[in-house]
Amino acid sequence: MAAVEAYNITHRYGKVTALDDVSFTVDDGELFGFIGPDGAGKTTLFRIAVTLIIPSGGRMTLFGLNTVNNYRELRNLIGYMPGKFSLYQDLSVEENLNFYATVFGTTLKENYHLIEPIYKQIEPYKKRIAGKLSGGMKQKLALSCALIHKPKILILDEPTTGVDAVSRTEFWEMLSGLKHEGITIVVSTPYMDEALRCDRIALIQSGKILGINTPDNIRRSYSQKLYAVRYPDKYKLLTSLRSLPLAPCPMPIAPCSEPYTLSPEPFGDSVHITLPEGTKPEEILKALETAGLPGATITEIVPGIEDVFLELMKKDE
Amino acid sequence: MFLLRKEFRQIRRDKFMVRAIIGVPLLQMLILVPAVTFEMKHIDLAVTDYDRSPASRELVSRLTGSSFFRVCATPENYNQADDLLLAGDADMVLIIPDDCSKGLAGAVNPPRLQVMVDAVNATTAQLGWSYFASIVRDYNRDVIMSTGAAPSSIPGISVSPRFWYNPTLNYKYYMLPGILVILITAIGLMMCGLNLVREKEIGTSEQINVTPVKKWELITSKVIPFFIIGLLDLSLGLTIGWIVFNIPFEGSLLLFFACSAIFLVAVLGLALFLSTLASTMQQFLYVAFFFVMIFILMSGIFTPTESMPLWAQQFNWVNPVAYLMRINRMVMLKGSGFNDIARDMGMLAVLAFTFITIAIIAYRKRA
Structure with missing residues (x-):
């Protein structure tokens, strides 16, 4: 029972x-x-x-x-x-x-x-x-x-x-x-x-x-591949990721029908992003470098509960 | 019962509370009983004597000879006297005209005194005036008699008052039973209610509400301690009245306590009800203070209820304090028995039952 x-x-x-x-x-x-x-x-x-x-x-x-x-x-x-x-x-x-x-x-x-x-x-x-x-x-x-x-x-x-x-x-x-x-x-x-x-x-x-x-x-229900980007100045990183030409969506949580959203979210010492289909992680690093953030790193990670939560929240809206 | 044991343990542990339970009635009795009195002593009298005759001096000395008046100033003229009154330096002004002694000696016009009274406080003004009038009346009579007219030739009714139940017109005797009522009202309404709201505010009532404890068990565990404390403080207050103020106790102690017990149930019921409405101690205090104030001021502690407007008298039908105020004075000072107060006691019981019933219905263990 x-x-x-x-x-x-x-x-x-x-x-x-x-x-x-x-x-x-x-x-x-x-x-x-x-x-x-x-x-x-x-x-x-x-x-x-x-x-x-x-x-x-x-x-x-x-x-x-x-x-x-x-x-x-x-x-x-x-x-x-x-x-x-x-x-x-x-x-x-x-x-x-x-x-x-x-x-x-x-x-x-x-x-x-x-x-x-x-x-x-x-x-x-x-x-x-x-x-x-x-x-x-x-x-x-x-x-x-x-x-x-x-x-x-x-x-x-x-x-x-x-x-x-x-x-x-x-x-x-x-x-x-x-x-x-x-x-x-x-x-x-x-x-x-x-x-x-x-x-x-x-x-x-x-x-x-x-x-x-x-x-x-x-955690497995997360629909895309997730990457963690690290850079010493996290705030600069976050704002840069939001304004990269790849990411036309300025607000992280705003509803966005554009396919090219990185959905950057700050997590601990890194910022989590998803990549549009066909984009390679290296392209992000290159874009960051041109934006004045050299030496950033990117690694693929397993989504956490929070990532799922944020994704579900956005879907709900 | 374990709930009761918990309440007593908490009260006992609160050192401040224990001190307050003993200290408050002590202080209240010692301060309020002698302080709250309508007896007037040392009324400041300013005298402007235009006459300056033996007769006018005799009148003034008669006034100051009583304990009620003292001459605070002797202004030279009317205007100065008026200023004294305005400045609050004098409570009363007496102007003796220059033809006073001539009038007393049998001139055509009887002498006319002018008296001005500071009547900001109507009660003291009235009292001062009546003391003054009675002294002048006595003086007047003596003057008439000394002129040789036979006393029998003055027509009039002779009244000799005898004050029953409080022969010396001791104000303390009148106030003390009333102060006792205030004391237990405060305990019943404030302490019990605050205790309940406090549990609500700190969240312990939420924890208790999810337990199988029954509503009536909770309520009795909250009411009984303050019921007992109320009766204890009442005994304490009464003992002080007896030792310090030597107040006579004419009636039955048992009847006195029985009425107070019924009264406490009524007040505790009201406290319980108010505590169900309030969610913070602040809210409760504000509302409870309002009730305490209305109840006490309308109960007839200072002014007789009979002289209140009709609607106020009707309000007192639901004012438990008014009933106990009357009962206490009757039992303590007059020695009234059960039959004399049965109606008031019955009404008090009806109120107690009603309040506690409303409170129990309103009290919810869940939202």
Whole structure:
């Protein structure tokens, strides 16, 4: 049985449409990620899933239970971690855990084994007030609290936002550990690199799902060959690539029906471009040299999630 | 119940809160009770005596002989006196005309005094005037008697007032029950409501809302601590009134606390309802302050409700503070029993029930 089934979910806040006809399924035991920029509708979708919002249209079920009608039963099955740290900052680590355990009619002892790998890391600070924990520790505590009642599904809204890189890696390792325990995990993130750790991802933008697939398939769905161009002055490189005679399209994201677009996009230390059919990479270097950028390099690369995302976004527009 | 334990733990942990719970009633009672009074002492009187006779001096000394007046200046003429009044240096101006003693000695025209009162504050002006009038009346009577007319020849009704329930007209006795009401209104409305909105604002209510905790459990866990704190602070305030101000307590303590308990439920219900409307503490504070203000000023704490316009009196039908204000004064000062206040108590109970019901309906665990 599917863990989550969503059919044509639509949600409006007044005139603003936050979610527009969203459908998807999450399999039992899957680690499913929603990838999208801020304001894409991830939080609204999650709040519907955890029975906090009644959607304007469509329906969603978790383990066959409807989020609107069966919310009472559902609340026992869901472990939810909102995007904002929302535990009691004036209670200690231990008190928070005990409190949430009691809320769900269980005890810390009973489900200790489940949270042990995570909780052990913050246990030395169990007497500390939650408000005085570091970001990474807060996040571990929040995860422990979301897990304390042995939920069948974890719903984590941007759990790694505002957390340092080391803690982020640690956190994803914890999630894979939980996945092995058989817990279904639905997670959202604005970080594309985290998407690779999911079984399947959904790309979401402006309330619409652009595509759902495994990270590998998503990357393979990129329609063209992709090249990375490197040059010390990246800004100069980007503007030059945009104005090369080959690329009549001045804006990177603007709709452009011209076949000769390079679609330059800045990525880390390089700019990603696609080449028009029949153009060789060397021609680009030559063009750059005449434009006053000698010594630039170009290499073919495997498209990342972000490349696909940007391509899909442009298509959508 | 674990939810309750959590609330108490949080309140106890908040050192500032604990201090405020004890300190606020102490200060409120010690400051407000003696300060908020309508008793007038030391009214600054400017006297322009054109007469300069023994009779006029006698009149002035009678005025200053009471604790109400003191002569702050003796301007030479009317214009100077007027300036003093304008500058606020004098509260009242008395002008004694130069034919005063002649008039008293039996001239054709009885002497006419001119009095000007700074009536920016109508209440103090009224009070000052009535003190003044009664002193002049006494003086007048003595003058008539000293002229040899037999007292019986002065027709008139003799009135000797006796002030029941507060025989010495002690303003503190009148204010103290009212201040107690303000105290628990503030606790019930502000503290409870802010606590709820705070959870909303920092997001903990969202985390709680996805748990199986029931609505009524949540609500009771929020209401009960402040209910208890309210009653505790009430006892504290009452103890101060008893020790420091020696206020008499004529009625039944049990009845007093029972009414206050009903009142607290009403106020907590209102706080709960307002907290469902507000999403930030700022919003809540602004609205709650408005309610506290209206409720208290219209409750009859300073001015009797009977002298308010009809619509205001009708508004007080839904003003819980007005009921408790009346009940407290009746029970504390008059020793009224259950039968005397049954109607007010009943209305208060109806309000409490209505407010809390509306609040429970309005409170949503989900959007």
